[in-house]
Structures are given as structure tokens and as C-alpha cells.
Amino acid sequence: MLSLASVTKRYGSLTALAGVSLNIERGEFFGLLGPNGAGKSTTMSLIAGLRAPDTGTLTLDGQPLNAGSAVARLSLGLVPQHIALYSELNADENLRIFGSLYGLSGSDLRARIDAALEAVQLTDRRRDAVKTFSGGMQRRLNLVAALLHRPKLLLCDEPTVGVDPQSRNAIFEYLEQLNRDGLTIIYSTHYMEEATRLCSRIGIIDHGKLHALGTLDELLTKLPFEEEIRFPATPATAALAAQLPAHGELTTTTDGLHRFRPHPATKLSSFFSLAESHALPGRLFTSQRPTLEALFLHLTGRTLRE
Amino acid sequence: MHTILVLVRKDFTNFFRNKPALLLTFVIPFVMIYLFGQIFGINRKDSGPNGIPLAVVNLSDNPGAAKLVDALKAEKSFRVLTKFVNPDKSTRPLTEADARALMQGSDAPFRFALVIPADLISTKTIGLRFKILSNPRNEIETQTVNGVLQKTIFTNVPELLAQSLQARAKDFLGDARLQKFNGAIAGAVAGTFGGDKAQIERDLSGGDFGISQLTQSPKPADPTLRRLDPTPAPARSAASVAATASAAPKSDPPTLDSHPSPAASAAAQIIKFETEQVVGANVKSPAATAIVGGWAIQFLLFALSASAVSLFRERDAGIFQRLLASPVTRAQILLGKFVYGVSIGLIQLLVLFFAGRILFGIEVEKHLGLLILVCAFAAAACTSFGMLLAAIAPNAEAANGMATFLIMMMSALGGAWFPISLMPQFIQQFSKLTLVYWSMEGFSNVLWAGMSFVQLLPVLGILGGITAVVMSLAIWRFNRGKIFE
Numbered sequence: 165m166l167s168l169a170s171v172t173k174r175y176g177s178l179t180a181l182a183g184v185s186l187n188i189e190r191g192e193f194f195g196l197l198g199p200n201g202a203g204k205s206t207t208m209s210l211i212a213g214l215r216a217p218d219t220g221t222l223t224l225d226g227q228p229l230n231a232g233s234a235v236a237r238l239s240l241g242l243v244p245q246h247i248a249l250y251s252e253l254n255a256d257e258n259l260r261i262f263g264s265l266y267g268l269s270g271s272d273l274r275a276r277i278d279a280a281l282e283a284v285q286l287t288d289r290r291r292d293a294v295k296t297f298s299g300g301m302q303r304r305l306n307l308v309a310a311l312l313h314r315p316k317l318l319l320c321d322e323p324t325v326g327v328d329p330q331s332r333n334a335i336f337e338y339l340e341q342l343n344r345d346g347l348t349i350i351y352s353t354h355y356m357e358e359a360t361r362l363c364s365r366i367g368i369i370d371h372g373k374l375h376a377l378g379t380l381d382e383l384l385t386k387l388p389f390e391e392e393i394r395f396p397a398t399p400a401t402a403a404l405a406a407q408l409p410a411h412g413e414l415t416t417t418t419d420g421l422h423r424f425r426p427h428p429a430t431k432l433s434s435f436f437s438l439a440e441s442h443a444l445p446g447r448l449f450t451s452q453r454p455t456l457e458a459l460f461l462h463l464t465g466r467t468l469r470e
Numbered sequence: 471m472h473t474i475l476v477l478v479r480k481d482f483t484n485f486f487r488n489k490p491a492l493l494l495t496f497v498i499p500f501v502m503i504y505l506f507g508q509i510f511g512i513n514r515k516d517s518g519p520n521g522i523p524l525a526v527v528n529l530s531d532n533p534g535a536a537k538l539v540d541a542l543k544a545e546k547s548f549r550v551l552t553k554f555v556n557p558d559k560s561t562r563p564l565t566e567a568d569a570r571a572l573m574q575g576s577d578a579p580f581r582f583a584l585v586i587p588a589d590l591i592s593t594k595t596i597g598l599r600f601k602i603l604s605n606p607r608n609e610i611e612t613q614t615v616n617g618v619l620q621k622t623i624f625t626n627v628p629e630l631l632a633q634s635l636q637a638r639a640k641d642f643l644g645d646a647r648l649q650k651f652n653g654a655i656a657g658a659v660a661g662t663f664g665g666d667k668a669q670i671e672r673d674l675s676g677g678d679f680g681i682s683q684l685t686q687s688p689k690p691a692d693p694t695l696r697r698l699d700p701t702p703a704p705a706r707s708a709a710s711v712a713a714t715a716s717a718a719p720k721s722d723p724p725t726l727d728s729h730p731s732p733a734a735s736a737a738a739q740i741i742k743f744e745t746e747q748v749v750g751a752n753v754k755s756p757a758a759t760a761i762v763g764g765w766a767i768q769f770l771l772f773a774l775s776a777s778a779v780s781l782f783r784e785r786d787a788g789i790f791q792r793l794l795a796s797p798v799t800r801a802q803i804l805l806g807k808f809v810y811g812v813s814i815g816l817i818q819l820l821v822l823f824f825a826g827r828i829l830f831g832i833e834v835e836k837h838l839g840l841l842i843l844v845c846a847f848a849a850a851a852c853t854s855f856g857m858l859l860a861a862i863a864p865n866a867e868a869a870n871g872m873a874t875f876l877i878m879m880m881s882a883l884g885g886a887w888f889p890i891s892l893m894p895q896f897i898q899q900f901s902k903l904t905l906v907y908w909s910m911e912g913f914s915n916v917l918w919a920g921m922s923f924v925q926l927l928p929v930l931g932i933l934g935g936i937t938a939v940v941m942s943l944a945i946w947r948f949n950r951g952k953i954f955e
């Protein structure tokens with residue numbers, strides 16, 4: 165449906181996107197996972213036609229996506245990273261404005277607004293100025309404002325920042341419902357939990373480069389280990405840490421945590437007997453299934469939240 | 471204490487980061503003080519206005535009249551025109567008809583003319599008769615010109631005045647009796663104040679009452695003069711005669727000359743000015759037209775730049791992203807702002823003019839159609855100004871700072887605060903570069919001069935031109951600038 169080929173975008177001397185290539189199929193729930201400044205919003209803005217790439221091409225349904233193409237705009241919906249609403253106006257008025265800009269009017273628009281407000285549980289606040297909304301409520305309105313015209317492709321740029329777990333869950337369910345009904349979604353986030361839960365396919369992006377691309381399982385097989393053991397980097401564990409490189413890969417995160425990934429040949433039981441020999445209690449150690457977080461660290465050398 | 475110092479330092483750091491605040495704190499007041507200083511002549515040896523155009527038609531062959539013309543030419547408040555230049559570069563003395571012609575039109579070069587009639591000194595009435603033609607678009611200017619004219623006439627040609635008295639007395643008393651009267655007065659003066667009776671008598675019949683000595687170098691602040699009340703007896707009686715014999719004087723004593731000498735105020739009553747308004751004679755409130763127009767346009771500028779600056783708010787809120795992702799183009803966003811600005815500006819101007827109608831009786835309905843047209847053009851020019859600000863400023867704060875500065879400058883220069891003719895010539899050159907000037911021109915052309923649509927076209931053209939040029943610049947800058955990034 166959408167394809168990016170060697171897309172590059174520079175802001176002055178800063179390269180925000182360095183040759184990103186990507187194909188997105190109809191009906192996909194695609195996740196773009198990366199830390200601050202990775203280039204997620206830049207990617208979204210290029211797809212939405214807000215900016216033109218310096219090099220490379222973007223196509224939607226085989227048609228080149230050049231900035232200003234009216235047809236493309238009608239089939240796209242953008243949920244900006246920041247709350248992009250008229251805060252002095254109420255929820256109803258905001259939706260009426262954005263719906264009208266897509267050529268909606270009359271009872272059709274009316275019905276869509278009602279449904280949208282219902283879907284994000286804002287019906288009883290529809291006449292209140294948006295500035296009186298809580299952060300989570302604003303987020304929800306920000307989301308449905310991009311859906312009134314029923315786009316084929318929805319671009320969600322970190323739509324859950326500052327939303328409490330309950331509202332977040334409501335948003336997830338709503339998006340999953342929309343996706344089941346056939347909406348293609350590109351979802352950017354720096355929460356690996358979100359990407360893990362929502363996305364059928366994930367791209368890991370950092371410093372403007374797409375480091376990995378695939379389903380969750382495909383991505384995790386890229387990790388050269390199956391299990392990761394974490395324990396605090398303290399003087400008490402120093403002696404153990406000194407012995408570990410012989411048995412696997414040891415890294416230390418900036419927040420003072422050792423991460424040990426045993427070689428395939430190394431048995432977990434032998435690791436724990438080694439720990440016992442240093443008189444270290446078992447509660448110091450946590451064992452983890454490989455995660456996107458671990459993959460990200462493995463690929464980029466930094467954590468997602470750095 | 472340390473805490474407070476830290477907090478104070480933080481404010482200073484912020485303040486010096488904020489260029490617009492710096493501009494508002496230091497530069498704008500300085501420029502304004504300079505402008506006002508120029509107008510009120512602080513630091514100049516000669517205060518008061520400079521070079522107000524004045525057409526002078528001299529129909530009298532009295533040598534005193536020629537002297538008056540020279541005095542007017544020497545008066546730096548005026549730029550005097552006495553000759554009509556024919557197409558072949560030859561000249562002839564200006565006629566009253568020439569003067570009237572010079573005072574017509576949208577950009578009339580002269581708004582004031584002095585006609586010195588052939589019968590300047592009449593034996594039928596006491597006093598001097600002058601005719602002032604005016605196109606008094608602005609009350610301050612009119613008052614100023616009247617004041618300076620009267621001051622000049624009085625301080626420079628007292629003998630004209632005295633000649634008039636003597637002529638009247640001769641007519642009234644007969645030659646012989648006048649001579650006797652002069653002799654008696656001279657005797658009384660010599661007896662009371664001392665002096666040579668023969669000399670005094672000669673002076674009296676020549677019309678020299680000693681006023682010239684008093685007023686040629688008027689030192690109104692001189693305490694001795696004030697204490698002694700030195701008004702010469704003849705002048706004083708002349709004043710009382712004038713008060714009864716002549717119709718009530720039309721205008722008040724000079725306004726600019728804030729310390730009129732007693733003699734001057736007495737004499738002001740016997741110089742009669744027949745004032746004829748050449749343009750707008752039937753307009754009910756001339757002063758209000760300029761005042762309402764000037765302030766309305768200034769606040770319109772403030773309102774419209776604020777609305778243009780809201781572009782920054784929308785950008786910062788990310789609303790442009792949402793709009794531009796929908797089937798909305800940059801041009802449409804800008805055009806939307808423009809149409810909004812023109813509409814709100816038009817409404818604001820009309821509301822203010824209707825308020826002027828209620829408060830001051832400005833005749834709005836009579837010219838409603840053309841007034842709406844001019845207001846729309848003025849609103850368009852003001853809107854484009856606001857849009858250009860938003861286009862060139864890096865952020866809302868900077869735009870607001872620049873707006874305040876430029877609006878105050880344009881209002882002062884363009885004549886919204888005081889008549890531009892009161893400003894020094896070199897500053898006046900900039901007036902016509904401001905849209906405030908042309909908007910006010912438009913208002914006064916409609917409400918004051920009662921012009922027709924065709925006569926309005928030049929001003930509309932200029933306002934439209936300003937709008938087109940400024941908007942093109944703004945759009946060009948918007949497309950290259952950061953506001954849509």
C-alpha cells in the first residue's frame with residue numbers, strides 16, 4: 165500500500181532520516197519503535213505530505229506521494245504527536261472544523277462526530293472547551309479528529325503520551341478494532357510494550373536509520389541469545405562479573421545494571437551455581453525472555469529510554 | 471537573600487534573551503521621545519512647527535502689507551507661496567482663485583491661504599481685515615496656523631494697525647480735530663511719562679504708538695513688564711473701542727504663543743480674520759473625522775497584527791500539521807487569515823466610525839458606501855502588514871515586539887497622533903510611506919472632502935498597491951520561512 169524507497173531528510177546539517185526503505189501492506193498494524201530524536205515524527209510528516217524528502221520516493225497505492233496531492237490526503241489520517249486542537253473551542257466545534265475541511269457536512273458529519281465522541285467516551289464533555297480537558301481526554305480527541313473522514317491509512321505519532329493505563333488500554337482497543345475493520349495503521353512509539361502488544365510488524369529506528377524490520381518473532385530471533393540475566397553492578401557482584409565474559413556476553417547499562425547473555429553452550433544452572441559460589445542471593449538476579457528492549461540495545465548499543 | 475539574587479538574575483537573563491522586550495524597553499521610547507521632541511521643538515532654538523505651506527495673496531498696495539508678506543516669509547512656521555508659476559516658468563502674483571485651486575483635491579498642496587484685501591485699512595471700521603482660506607482637516611493644525619498667523623501679523627506690522635486707527639479717527643473727527651487730539655494725547659503722555667511732546671505727536675499721527683517697541687522683541691516672561699502692565703493708553707482704548715465697534719473676533723488669541731503680551735492680546739481683538747472654509751464647509755465635525763480615523767487605524771493595526779501572530783500559536787499547537795495533512799494548502803491557510811483580518815478590520819472601523827457619529831456627529835450615513843469601500847481597503851492594507859510581521863518574525867514574541875514598534879512609528883509618522891505638517895520637513899518625507907497616512911487620507915477624502923468614487927481611486931489604488939506588495943512579500947517569506955515546518 166505504502167512504500168518508502170531510500171528516503172533521506174535533512175534539517176540543515178542534521179540528517180533526520182538516512183536512507184529509509186519500507187513497505188507497508190494493506191491492513192497492517194505497523195510499529196515504528198525508537199527513542200527521542202530517532203526520526204519517527206519526521207517519517208510520519210513525510211508520509212503525511214507535510215514535508216518533501218531530500219532524496220528517495222514515497223508511493224501510496226503505486227502513486228507517487230508528492231506534497232499537496234489531494235487524493236492522497238483524503239486517504240490519510242494524521243494524529244500529530246502534540247495535541248493539535250483549538251483549545252478555546254469545545255470538542256464538538258473542533259471535530260466539526262476538521263471534518264468540514266475534508267468536505268463532510270450535514271447529518272453525515274453530525275453522525276460521524278457522535279460516533280467518534282462515543283468511541284472515545286467524550287460524549288458528555290462534548291460542549292466543554294478542550295483546554296478544560298485532562299491530558300488523556302485531549303489525547304483521545306486528538307486521535308478521533310483524524311478519523312472522521314475514514315482514512316485508509318492512519319498515522320499515529322505517539323498517541324498515548326501522558327495517558328493513564330486505563331485510557332491507554334481504551335485507545336489500544338479502539339485502534340485494534342479499527343485495524344480489524346480494515347484500517348491500515350502506522351504507529352510510532354518509544355514504548356516497546358506498546359509495539360509488542362499492538363503491532364503485527366515493527367521497524368526499529370534510531371538516528372534516522374531503520375535497524376531492523378519484521379514481526380516480533382522475526383526480530384527476536386536476531387538476538388544471539390535466548391535468555392538474559394540482569395543483576396545490579398555493585399562491589400558485591402564485581403567478582404562474579406569478572407568471571408562471566410568467559411561464559412557469554414556481558415554488558416553494563418548506564419543505570420548500573422549488568423546484563424548477561426549466556427552463550428548457547430552455557431547452561432543456566434551452571435550460571436546460578438557460579439553465583440552461589442560467590443555467596444550472592446538468588447533475589448539479585450532476574451531472568452528475562454528476550455525483548456525488543458534487549459534487541460534495541462543489541463542493535464544500537466543504547467536503551468530505548470536513553 | 472541568595473535565593474532572591476538567583477531569581478533576579480534569572481529575570482535579567484531572560485530579559486536580555488528577549489530581543490523584543492529590549493526593543494520595547496529602550497528603543498521604542500527613545501524613538502518616540504525623539505519624534506515628539508522634534509515636533510515640540512525641544513533642543514531647537516526656535517520651537518514650534520516648521521514649514522506649513524501657506525499661500526499668500528496680497529491685493530493691497532499698502533507698504534505695510536508688503537512688509538507683512540516679508541514677515542510671513544521670514545516666519546519659519548510657514549512655507550509661503552506668493553507667486554503663480556506659469557507653464558512657461560514666468561510668474562505672476564497669486565490670485566485668490568489660484569489659492570483656492572491649490573487647496574482642492576485629494577492631496578492638496580496647500581491647506582491654508584491668507585488673503586490681504588485691497589481695503590486692508592478701511593475708514594469704515596476700525597482694525598485690519600484679513601481673509602483666511604482653510605481646508606482645516608485637522609483641528610490642531612488649524613488652531614496652530616491661525617495662532618501663528620495672528621502672532622506674525624501683530625508682532626511685525628503694528629503700524630498697519632495704528633494706521634487703521636488713525637484713518638478711522640480722521641474719518642470720525644476730521645483732520646483738524648484729529649491733529650488736536652493727537653497733540654493733546656502727546657502732551658498728556660509727555661507730561662505723565664516724560665519725553666518729547668513733538669516726537670510723540672509725530673509718532674502718533676504716523677501710527678506708531680510705541681507698540682512696535684513693545685512687541686518687536688516681546689519678552690513676555692520679563693517680570694518688569696508684567697508688573698507694570700505697560701499697555702500704552704492708546705492701544706488699550708483701541709482695544710475697548712474695537713470690542714464694541716467690531717463684531718466679536720472670530721478666533722481666540724494665538725494658541726502656540728502661550729505667553730501673549732498684554733498688547734498682543736489686545737491687538738488680537740482688532741485684527742479681524744474672516745475665515746472661510748474652502749473644503750468641507752458643511753461637514754459637522756471636522757476634528758472628529760481625523761481623530762477617529764487616526765486612532766481607529768492604529769488600533770486596527772494592533773488588532774490585526776495580533777490576529778496574524780495567532781499563526782504562531784496555531785503552528786506551536788501543531789494545528790498546521792493537522793490542517794496541512796488534510797486537503798488544505800498553505801495558501802489557503804494564509805488566505806483564510808487574510809479574509810478574516812479584512813472582515814474583522816472592516817467591522818472594527820465601521821463600529822468606531824459609528825461611535826464617532828454618536829459621540830461627535832460624524833456624518834457616516836451620508837457616505838456609507840464609499841466609507842465601507844475605504845475601510846475595506848484600509849483593513850486589507852493593515853492585515854497584510856500583520857501577515858508580513860508573522861512571516862518575517864521568528865516567533866510570536868518577536869512579532870509582537872516588532873508590531874508595537876512599527877505601529878507606533880507608523881501612527882506617529884502617518885499623522886494619527888498629530889498633524890504631520892507640524893513635524894520637521896525631513897520627517898514628513900516618511901509620512902507617505904506609511905499605510906496610516908493613506909488610510910487617513912482615504913477617510914478624510916470621504917468624510918471630509920466628500921469625494922466621489924472616481925476621485926477616491928488614487929488613494930484606493932495606493933492602499934490596494936500596498937496590500938498587494940506587502941502580501942506578496944509575506945507569502946514569499948511564509949513559503950521560505952519556518953512557520954509551516
Ligand SMILES: Nc1ncnc2c1ncn2[C@@H]1O[C@H](COP(=O)(O)OP(=O)(O)OP(=O)(O)O)[C@@H](O)[C@H]1O
Pocket residue numbers: 175178179180198199200201202203204205206207245354955
Ligand atoms: N523542524 C526541525 N528542524 C530541525 N531539526 C529537526 C526538526 N524536526 C526534527 N528535527 C531533528 O530531527 C531529528 C529527528 O526528529 P523527529 O522529531 O523525527 O524524532 P522523533 O523520533 O519523532 O522523536 P520524539 O520521540 O522525541 O518525538 C531530531 O534530531 C530532531 O532534533
Ligand SMILES: [Mg+2]
Pocket residue numbers: 204205206245321
Ligand atoms: Mg516525534
